[in-house]
Amino acid sequence: MTARSRPPVLVLMGVSGSGKSTVAALLAAGLSWPFAEGDDLHPPANVEKMASGHPLTDADRWPWLASVRSWIHERIDAGEPGVITCSALRRAYRDALRGDAVAGSGIAADADVIAGAHEGAEVFVYLHGSREVIAHRMAARHGHFMPSGLLDSQFAALEEPGPDENALTVEVGPPPAAIAQTIAEKLGLADAASWRPAVGR
Numbered sequence: 601m602t603a604r605s606r607p608p609v610l611v612l613m614g615v616s617g618s619g620k621s622t623v624a625a626l627l628a629a630g631l632s633w634p635f636a637e638g639d640d641l642h643p644p645a646n647v648e649k650m651a652s653g654h655p656l657t658d659a660d661r662w663p664w665l666a667s668v669r670s671w672i673h674e675r676i677d678a679g680e681p682g683v684i685t686c687s688a689l690r691r692a693y694r695d696a697l698r699g700d701a702v703a704g705s706g707i708a709a710d711a712d713v714i715a716g717a718h719e720g721a722e723v724f725v726y727l728h729g730s731r732e733v734i735a736h737r738m739a740a741r742h743g744h745f746m747p748s749g750l751l752d753s754q755f756a757a758l759e760e761p762g763p764d765e766n767a768l769t770v771e772v773g774p775p776p777a778a779i780a781q782t783i784a785e786k787l788g789l790a791d792a793a794s795w796r797p798a799v800g801r
Contacts, residue, residue, distance in 0.1 A: 606676060606679055606720075606721040607679060607680060607681035607721070608681055608720070608721055608722070608723045608787070608789075609672050609675050609676055609681060609682045609683070609684065609721060609722055609723070610624075610627065610681075610682070610683045610684070610723050610725055610783070610787075611672065611684055611685075611686055611688060611694075611697065611722065611723065611724045611725065612624040612627075612683065612684070612685045612686075612725045612727060613685075613686055613687060613688035613689075613694070613724050613725065613726050613727070613761075614687065614726055614727035614728065614729075614772075615687065615689065615734055615751065615754040615755060615758060616687065616734075616738065616750065616751065616754055617734040617735070617737045617738035617751065618727040618728075618729055618734055618737075618772050619727055619737065619772050619776055619779065620638075620685040620686075620687075620727060621637055621639075621685055622776045623727065623776045623779045623780050623783070624637075624683050624684070624685045626776055626777055626780040627683055627780040627783055627784065628682075628683040630780060630781070630784060631681070631683070631784065631789060633681045633682055633683050634675070634680070634681075634682045634683070635682070635683045635684070636671050636682065636683075636684040636685075637684075637685055638668050638684055638685040638686035638687075639685065641664060641667040641668055641671070642664050643663065643664065645660075646660050646661075646664060650750065653750065655750055655753040655754075658705075661693065662696070662705045662707060665686075665693055665696050665697060665705075665707070666696075666707050668684065668686050668697060669696060669697050669699065669707070671684055672684060672697060672722060673699065676721045676722065687754070688724065689754060689757045689758045689759065690757060690758075690759045691759045691761075691762070691765075692705070694724060694761070694765065697722070698722055720766060722766065723766055723767070723768065723787065724761055724765060724766065724767040724768070725767070725768050725770065725783055726760065726761050726767055726768065726769045726770070727770060727772050727779070728760070728769050728770065728771055728772065729771065729772035729773070731751070731752075731755055733772060733773070734751060734772070735751055737772075738751060768783065768786055768787060770782055770783060770786070
């Protein structure tokens with residue numbers, strides 16, 4: 601993992617059904633950090649498209665990823681931590697979230713990232729599980745706009761984080777609370793008092 605000079609913003613990533621929202625909410629609550637559900641930043645057209653069983657194209661995703669990146673970088677620039685969910689299935693999507701320019705995305709490079717000011721502050725937490733495990737979890741889930749039929753397209757698009765990325769991989773088998781605790785411990789955040797924003801910020 602890259603050494604941090606700022607409070608981290610954790611991006612919980614993985615395919616739909618991996619438990620991103622549940623684990624992220626528990627992690628944020630345990631650390632007393634702000635939390636954002638990345639799916640809430642999708643434009644209505646994206647939600648409608650997925651709910652009808654159609655996978656998103658990159659043209660659909662880039663504006664959404666730009667919104668997620670804005671949330672992440674606002675926190676980093678303010679020197680405050682945070683937790684957000686985002687599938688971030690492909691390396692190009694994660695590069696865009698870090699602030700790199702990605703060809704064809706319409707997203708420009710972030711000047712602070714170019715200058716190295718965000719070094720180590722953005723940490724991807726990949727919730728890893730087999731297709732069988734994830735499919736079982738999705739079958740038991742109700743009220744989410746992503747139908748289980750799109751799971752195959754998600755696994756087809758998935759590019760797991762490489763060793764050169766600032767990422768932590770955790771398995772989705774244990775209960776969500778145990779996963780959240782594991783993440784905090786592995787990232788050295790179990791005692792997070794020093795990371796909390798000052799009162800009144």
